[in-house]
Amino acid sequence: MPSAMESSNNSSLMPSRILIVYDATRDRSNREFMRTIHNIRMQGAIVHSGDTITVLGVLHRVLHPMGYQMGVAPENFLGATHRRAMEEEVSKKVDLYVGMLQYSAEECEGDGVDIEVKITAGTPIRKVVVQEVATANATWVILDRHLRKELRFYLKNIHCKVALILDNFSLQILRPYYIDKEMEYIEDKQFYSLSKTVPLPPVSDNENNEQSVSIVSYHGSMTSLEISDLATSISLSSFKSNANEYSLSSQDESGSNPKQDESGNFAKGEIKYYVSPPMMLKHRRKPSRQRSSDVPVLCIACGLKTQVDSMRYSYSELQLATNDFSSDNLLGEGGFGHVYKGKFKDGQLIAAKVRKEASTQGFTEFHSEVFVLSVARHKNIVMLLGYCCKENLNILVYEYICNKSLEWHLFDNTEHVLEWHRRHAIAIGTAKGLRFLHEECRGSPIIHRDTRPSNILLTHDFVPMLGDFGLAKWKTDENEIQTRILGTLGYLAPEYAENGIVSVRTDVYSFGIILIQLISGRKVITCTREGQQPSLRQWALPLIETLALHELVDPRLGESYSTHELYHMARTAYLCVQTNPEMRPSMAEVLRLLEGENDHFHQLTEQFIPHYSK
Numbered sequence: 001m002p003s004a005m006e007s008s009n010n011s012s013l014m015p016s017r018i019l020i021v022y023d024a025t026r027d028r029s030n031r032e033f034m035r036t037i038h039n040i041r042m043q044g045a046i047v048h049s050g051d052t053i054t055v056l057g058v059l060h061r062v063l064h065p066m067g068y069q070m071g072v073a074p075e076n077f078l079g080a081t082h083r084r085a086m087e088e089e090v091s092k093k094v095d096l097y098v099g100m101l102q103y104s105a106e107e108c109e110g111d112g113v114d115i116e117v118k119i120t121a122g123t124p125i126r127k128v129v130v131q132e133v134a135t136a137n138a139t140w141v142i143l144d145r146h147l148r149k150e151l152r153f154y155l156k157n158i159h160c161k162v163a164l165i166l167d168n169f170s171l172q173i174l175r176p177y178y179i180d181k182e183m184e185y186i187e188d189k190q191f192y193s194l195s196k197t198v199p200l201p202p203v204s205d206n207e208n209n210e211q212s213v214s215i216v217s218y219h220g221s222m223t224s225l226e227i228s229d230l231a232t233s234i235s236l237s238s239f240k241s242n243a244n245e246y247s248l249s250s251q252d253e254s255g256s257n258p259k260q261d262e263s264g265n266f267a268k269g270e271i272k273y274y275v276s277p278p279m280m281l282k283h284r285r286k287p288s289r290q291r292s293s294d295v296p297v298l299c300i301a302c303g304l305k306t307q308v309d310s311m312r313y314s315y316s317e318l319q320l321a322t323n324d325f326s327s328d329n330l331l332g333e334g335g336f337g338h339v340y341k342g343k344f345k346d347g348q349l350i351a352a353k354v355r356k357e358a359s360t361q362g363f364t365e366f367h368s369e370v371f372v373l374s375v376a377r378h379k380n381i382v383m384l385l386g387y388c389c390k391e392n393l394n395i396l397v398y399e400y401i402c403n404k405s406l407e408w409h410l411f412d413n414t415e416h417v418l419e420w421h422r423r424h425a426i427a428i429g430t431a432k433g434l435r436f437l438h439e440e441c442r443g444s445p446i447i448h449r450d451t452r453p454s455n456i457l458l459t460h461d462f463v464p465m466l467g468d469f470g471l472a473k474w475k476t477d478e479n480e481i482q483t484r485i486l487g488t489l490g491y492l493a494p495e496y497a498e499n500g501i502v503s504v505r506t507d508v509y510s511f512g513i514i515l516i517q518l519i520s521g522r523k524v525i526t527c528t529r530e531g532q533q534p535s536l537r538q539w540a541l542p543l544i545e546t547l548a549l550h551e552l553v554d555p556r557l558g559e560s561y562s563t564h565e566l567y568h569m570a571r572t573a574y575l576c577v578q579t580n581p582e583m584r585p586s587m588a589e590v591l592r593l594l595e596g597e598n599d600h601f602h603q604l605t606e607q608f609i610p611h612y613s614k
């Protein structure tokens with residue numbers, strides 16, 4: 001029966017420690033660790049964000065310098081050579097485990113969970129385990145299958161939740177609650193331990209990815225020289241900063257207290273333990289990454305997929321992916337930087353945008369932009385996968401979109417005319433992306449500020465993906481923002497072009513211009529020998545007002561368009577490009593207009609008074 005302790009412990013939001021306990025004298029494999037930790041994560045109820053998993057290996061036998069195995073009973077370690085042999089063996093084991101746990105550490109990092117390795121030399125195992133569980137104040141103890149012969153002892157002497165790793169590395173939950181009873185007294189023993197946090201692969205040259213080497217504990221009081229020697233061989237600074245020192249009185253198996261004598265041998269007396277409390281290991285946290293093996297396909301035609309992954313990339317990772325930003329990989333150069341195609345080791349295709357103006361953009365501003373964009377996840381929005389900061393170089397990493405831009409399909413593709421049904425679907429998809437940014441996404445409204453055909457990328461299914469958020473703004477209050485005028489002529493709403501006033505309605509205006517382009521296949525400004533033609537808007541508005549839509553529509557389409565859809569698109573465009581921003585519909589209204597919802601037409605038609613009916 002669950003006890004009161006269960007609920008009190010479950011309701012706690014404090015990070016907890018999960019101990020996975022192994023007999024470290026046996027050989028272990030990467031696969032074993034990987035599968036076990038994966039199963040623990042999948043179990044759901046055991047490990048949560050902020051927790052630490054400690055992989056505890058209990059070493060009860062080590063190799064004697066003479067080549068034979070010896071038990072790690074204190075009496076075997078009275079001489080310095082013996083003791084060094086044991087320390088070396090423990091240290092080797094720690095490094096071995098750390099190496100084998102790298103993959104799991106990366107996986108767990110996505111859940112906000114750290115992995116730490118602790119090897120404790122001591123015997124008998126069961127007493128070491130019980131003592132370690134108590135010291136760690138663990139919430140769960142997961143026992144390796146080789147420890148099952150002592151299950152009854154563990155269940156009796158450990159008060160936290162207990163599970164067992166089965167032969168296929170799945171978990172058997174033995175006790176999903178705490179037991180609230182007095183433990184039988186088990187005397188403290190003296191063990192030698194060494195711990196290390198499993199480091200992640202380096203993520204950035206400048207950013208901290210501190211490796212925590214945290215604990216050295218020893219039986220017997222060590223001289224300060226010995227402690228620092230031991231710590232220096234690993235990391236003196238982290239030893240100092242992470243270790244809390246506790247003095248305990250302890251006894252050896254015979255009930256006496258060993259203490260080191262002048263010759264360095266152990267004698268009875270005070271024992272110092274250096275124990276790293278759980279909270280002190282919580283100093284290394286990167287933005288969380290999500291992983292899913294079940295990611296949706298982005299383009300059915302070419303099977304393109306995007307694995308949502310790390311938010312921060314190292315420069316070397318991007319160098320590798322883009323063949324050192326080679327010119328062969330250059331997708332193009334926009335106003336804000338060069339864009340390179342790249343491929344990560346796992347096959348994910350990327351577009352890495354190296355921003356020219358990085359040096360003038362503050363780190364905080366860049367970061368806030370990254371965070372704004374990281375919440376803008378929608379099927380019609382190019383996904384920001386991450387970023388990289390190196391000195392004053394800022395790089396944004398987007399998913400690669402496989403079938404060029406709307407600009408290319410509408411104006412540059414001389415072989416194929418973009419068909420009407422595709423144009424209509426692109427209008428709807430883009431409107432959905434903008435509606436999401438303006439109204440639906442977390443932290444909305446986000447104002448794109450540079451919506452135009454070259455920033456609408458397409459998949460092979462002609463699904464439009466709104467990209468290039470270089471100018472996007474997160475509108476934090478209800479007021480319009482006044483800002484530098486950036487963006488592209490021909491798409492800028494008058495209030496923005498003239499006074500720098502940005503609101504969601506400036507995006508609506510740009511979208512209206514795109515609608516006119518989709519209908520007409522014309523560029524925003526056309527220069528002829530005779531000079532500059534009237535702007536697209538100036539040309540189109542009278543045609544829409546007079547309902548001379550056959551003159552508006554792209555002649556390359558011939559008769560292959562839907563009059564009904566053309567009418568809706570033209571009407572919507574007309575409303576979107578109104579000079580007065582108040583008169584423009586919201587993106588939600590735009591969608592209803594495009595999809596021909598009648599109610600909205602009745603309300604908005606009043607504003608749409610064709611010239612001939614005046």
Ligand SMILES: Nc1ncnc2c1ncn2[C@@H]1O[C@H](COP(=O)(O)OP(=O)(O)OP(=O)(O)O)[C@@H](O)[C@H]1O
Nearest residue numbers: 331332333334335336339351398399400401454468
């Ligand atoms: N995520 C992406 N996937 C595939 N190609 C991309 C991606 N992002 C940009 N590109 C391509 O890289 C090139 C440069 O893009 P970028 O957005 O920098 O330039 P632009 O839109 O032409 O100009 P500006 O930066 O002034 O808006 C374009 O050809 C664009 O289609």
